[in-house]
Amino acid sequence: MIQVITVDATAVNQIQAMAETSWPATYRGIISEAQIAYMMNLFYHPDALRRQIVELGHRFIMACDGEIPVGFAAYSPRTTPDDTTWRLHKIYIQPGQQGKGIGRHLVDYIAGQIIPLGATALELNVNRYNKAISFYEKLAFAITGEEDIDIGGGYFMNDYVMTKPLRPVSLN
Numbered sequence: 581m582i583q584v585i586t587v588d589a590t591a592v593n594q595i596q597a598m599a600e601t602s603w604p605a606t607y608r609g610i611i612s613e614a615q616i617a618y619m620m621n622l623f624y625h626p627d628a629l630r631r632q633i634v635e636l637g638h639r640f641i642m643a644c645d646g647e648i649p650v651g652f653a654a655y656s657p658r659t660t661p662d663d664t665t666w667r668l669h670k671i672y673i674q675p676g677q678q679g680k681g682i683g684r685h686l687v688d689y690i691a692g693q694i695i696p697l698g699a700t701a702l703e704l705n706v707n708r709y710n711k712a713i714s715f716y717e718k719l720a721f722a723i724t725g726e727e728d729i730d731i732g733g734g735y736f737m738n739d740y741v742m743t744k745p746l747r748p749v750s751l752n
């Protein structure tokens with residue numbers, strides 16, 4: 581059975597290790613090896629992960645099958661006050677564990693956490709060539725924008741923005 585746990589900055593090495601096995605495999609063939617190395621360092625170096633958790637307030641969760649971590653995700657409110665849209669920053673299921681419902685479980689878990697906090701939508705960026713777009717569409721995300729983001733080093737992220745409306749929990 582899959583359990584979801586919220587982790588703090590003490591888990592950065594574990595998250596980095598999971599990213600090492602899932603992240604390059606996701607983007608190989610979409611972006612260059614040099615850009616993969618650049619982005620891994622930019623987003624998954626333990627110092628970068630610590631900053632996301634401690635300074636930016638990103639909430640990291642891990643899906644575990646017993647003792648074994650099988651995926652992770654990170655989310656946070658947007659920084660603008662009064663904005664009820666939350667951001668899904670990351671969702672990565674370990675390669676041998678994909679297609680078993682764990683990704684859906686993590687998105688449902690996040691929705692369950694943030695709807696009571698007033699969230700009305702969950703938004704994310706996804707590379708325009710990532711097959712995860714079909715996964716998101718299955719989960720009622722729709723493409724709501726397109727962005728080319730300069731991440732330095734001569735590299736860009738060529739993304740769609742996707743948004744999923746969230747329904748308030750019925751009290752009946």
Ligand SMILES: CC(C)(COP(=O)(O)OP(=O)(O)OC[C@H]1O[C@@H](n2cnc3c(N)ncnc32)[C@H](O)[C@@H]1OP(=O)(O)O)[C@@H](O)C(=O)NCCC(=O)NCCS
Nearest residue numbers: 671672673678679680681682683684706711712714715718
């Ligand atoms: C994308 C990802 C998070 C989805 O998680 P998952 O656990 O593999 O997906 P699930 O098993 O929960 O799938 C949920 C539904 O989406 C569908 N789905 C999942 N991946 C799909 C794909 N690539 N294409 C089409 N449908 C897909 C499943 O068939 C399932 O549909 P169903 O409920 O009708 O059977 C996971 O595959 C992953 O980590 N991929 C690599 C990393 C990545 O691209 N992350 C997103 C970065 S923006």
